[in-house]
Amino acid sequence: MNKLLIYDDDASIYLAEIEKRNLPEIEIHTAISPEEAQLQAPTTDIIFGRPVLVASILPEARQLRWVQSTFAGVEPLCESHLPDNYVLTGVKELFGSLMSEYVFGYILARERSILATARNQQKKIWKRIKYRSLSGVTIGIVGLGSIGREIARTASHFSMRTLGLKRTPGDIDNVEHIYQPADLNQFLPQLDYLVLVLPDTTETRCFISKNELALMKDSSVLINVGRGVTIDQGDLLAALQARIIGGAILDVFEDEPLPPDSPLWNMENVVITPHNSAFSFPDQVAAIFCENYLRYVNGLPLRHVVNFSKGY
CATH class of the missing domain: 3.40.50.720 (NAD(P)-binding Rossmann-like Domain)
Structure with missing residues (x-):
């Protein structure tokens, strides 16, 4: 069983989208506050969320194996002082x-x-x-x-x-x-x-x-x-x-x-303009996660893997 933590301002929306797909071997938790996220982080295998939020709990996520960003920009997760012993995937071909x-x-x-x-x-x-x-x-x-x-x-x-x-x-x-x-x-x-x-x-x-x-x-x-x-x-x-x-x-x-x-x-x-050239639509971002999750459980290479040293 893979423990997934959704840590994003739109966590409830992403949860609903992911639950529609009946993914196998998954236990889903959500967090919208730092306290909730920090409580779940130590036993989480996969995090799906907003980079700046996820970055704040990376040190506590000791068994983390994969992070799927909900944003195209993943710079907060590529800071040199943060752990990088997991696979990070971004959102591409969407915007x-x-x-x-x-x-x-x-x-x-x-x-x-x-x-x-x-x-x-x-x-x-x-x-x-x-x-x-x-x-x-x-x-x-x-x-x-x-x-x-x-x-x-x-x-x-x-x-x-x-x-x-x-x-x-x-x-x-x-x-x-x-x-x-x-x-x-x-x-x-x-x-x-x-x-x-x-x-x-x-x-x-x-x-x-x-x-x-x-x-x-x-x-x-x-x-x-x-x-x-x-x-x-x-x-x-x-x-x-x-x-x-x-x-x-x-x-x-x-x-x-x-x-x-x-x-x-x-x-x-x-x-x-107020940084609005491309919004994230939860159903589309969730679809990227779900496709990658099925690849993950089947031992296939994940799509849109980020190079930590390059930042993209």
């Missing part, structure tokens, strides 16, 4: 379409001046605003996992020119050319849109700072749907104020919620 919808929703809103047109409507102003087609516009994607690849696939439907940047060379469908981090000085100056889909790792923190921003076109737009720490926020603010780049669409920040006194709130060339 690509949602995040692609976000990216292109805001690109289209910008290119077609949708907000300005709405303001004109409120003022009863009949005015045609010039726009361009996305065909031939260059988009650069940094981070070509399942999410980045879906963004590239969507870009292909608009006949955009798509460039990519990743640590290791290799061809990617719908990407014209792959650059490596050492090639930023060739990659960045070409872009009309730069989309960051990076995790929070030692290598990605402040990946974009003043030197990189200075390489971009003064009309280019930076879109961040990865992690806030991948951009030096002070350098970005300075670049936006000086019009070194044309604008930014930001869903993630160094500090969340973004403090009310941040100058970013009042900038006309910035769009701010």
Whole structure:
């Protein structure tokens, strides 16, 4: 019998989803408070939950064999001071379409001046605003996992020119050319849109700072749907104020919620959203866990295993 602990704000929802599937050889417990979780942790074999919560009980989970994250980002579980003598699996191939919808929703809103047109409507102003087609516009994607690849696939439907940047060379469908981090000085100056889909790792923190921003076109737009720490926020603010780049669409920040006194709130060339480019839908996340659980009990390799040293 495998003891499963569900430790997540939505524990009751996940419990209901998992119970529908009648999984074999499983004893399920839930926790929504630290006290409940710490009580269950020492005798738990498997934990299914939110990374920041699970990280708080890892030292007590002495017989733990596997953790299934309910979030795409697993950085809290990869801290060097925490145990890593278990298998960690993430949530992948789930958020690509949602995040692609976000990216292109805001690109289209910008290119077609949708907000300005709405303001004109409120003022009863009949005015045609010039726009361009996305065909031939260059988009650069940094981070070509399942999410980045879906963004590239969507870009292909608009006949955009798509460039990519990743640590290791290799061809990617719908990407014209792959650059490596050492090639930023060739990659960045070409872009009309730069989309960051990076995790929070030692290598990605402040990946974009003043030197990189200075390489971009003064009309280019930076879109961040990865992690806030991948951009030096002070350098970005300075670049936006000086019009070194044309604008930014930001869903993630160094500090969340973004403090009310941040100058970013009042900038006309910035769009701010509250880290909502892709929600976790419990039924879909539970389905990933259940598929992996059946692989687990049958001795098969688990899907979406995380490399602790890389953080993804």
